[in-house]
Amino acid sequence: MHHVALALYPGFQALNLAVSTVLEFANRSLGEPLYKVHLLSEHGGPVLSSGGFSVGTEPFGKRRFDTVLVVGDNDVLPTPPALVKFLQRAARTSRRIGATCTGAFNLAEAGVLDGRRATTHWYYAEQLRRRFPNVGVEEDRIFIIDGPVWTSAGMSACIDLALALVEKDAGAAVARDVAKLLVVYHRRAGGQSQFSALLDLEPRSDRIRAALDFARQNLQQELSVEQLADAAHLSPRQFARAFRDETGQTPAKAVEHLRVEAARLMMEGGRHAIDVVARDTGFGDRERMRRAFLRAFGQPPQAIRRMARGDELQTA
Structure with missing residues (x-):
């Protein structure tokens, strides 16, 4: 089973949690649990989203996960130091690490994107480029896979990233089935522009x-x-x-x-x-x-x- 961690922090954008829905329906399509999703935060417990509601989380801890994704927020909030440390450790111990939307700023702050290609929400792409000149920012991409590092564009592009994860792990047929169940267009190509x-x-x-x-x-x-x-x-x-x-x-x-x-x-x-x-x-x-x-x-x-x-x- 693939244990997937979604790293949250106060003010996160709740639409990023759609990743968990894609993985849930991958399990349903397969008829067996391929993914186990963990919502994580620095201290665990309720974490307030940008929408004003909270979700329950587990503390970061020192567990190893197959895949770690850090979600984004609406305003490029400062990256908490504990999140930086968690992402740096995850980059060494996880098979894959990635970010959705402005979560790319968190990965960049942790040094995970140094020397790599990455994307983020088009509105913040130039800011990411200025703040982190060692990152090859490509704003006209829905998602980018650079080795073990995955990043996606803003908002609903997290669904495309999650479908790509499913296709990589379980095959294109399963990813298509999940897309149909969710009534979304089957995974836009990563090279597609925002x-x-x-x-x-x-x-x-x-x-x-x-x-x-x-x-x-x-x-x-x-x-x-x-x-x-x-x-x-x-x-x-x-x-x-x-x-x-x-x-x-x-x-x-x-x-x-x-x-x-x-x-x-x-x-x-x-x-x-x-x-x-x-x-x-x-x-x-x-x-x-x-x-x-x-x-x-x-x-x-x-x-x-x-x-x-x-x-x-x-x-x-």
Whole structure:
């Protein structure tokens, strides 16, 4: 049996506990207990969530667990020293260690993410990058597996991480069965982008907003850095630096995101041929668009269209 510990602290975001539900239903699907979930905290007893209710926990202690996951919170609260020590010990003694949402900050504080790739909630990704420069932060990922260290993006992405754990331990069929029982889309690919980051680019300055507005209105064009800089009334060098500072992305990456989102909406509408969608959103050809969809959604354009129609998706 795999003993899985979820490390909690006051103010944790309760949605992260959905991990335990995924593992519970994996046991039901298998007809036998593969997972035993332990909710842990520094002293044990009730721990208050950000929602204002408490859950019962066991103290950290010195037990060994197969898998340890530290959950996140809404505001990137300071990591308690006892939690740092617990995570450092778990990194040495557990088969896997990971974090959901902003729990990545706790892992980073414990040094577990040094030299590794990791993700977190898109809203806090740049803060994680600034505070922990030794961590390879990739904000456009639902989850990342780097050796024994697993991290997931914000909020509901913890379900994707948990389904990936189940798939790793018990196989894809069990993970699919659990997803169906929970009425969720079968595990989004880890490389799939965090959609909120694509839809909600909010730069601080009017100049960068003007460049993004120009890009949205001219997706059929090549949209070079020089064109965008001209729309922002900045030199290309000033523009590239300001754009990255305000959005956390390069101009090229942001333009690809805008193209992909526009193409996704056209594909879901189902009225346009793939070649037409690729042309109208600036990809130029269907193969370039297909590669961009795989990077963003983990699925090719045809799969996105099938999903919109209610068809069962096939793995890309």
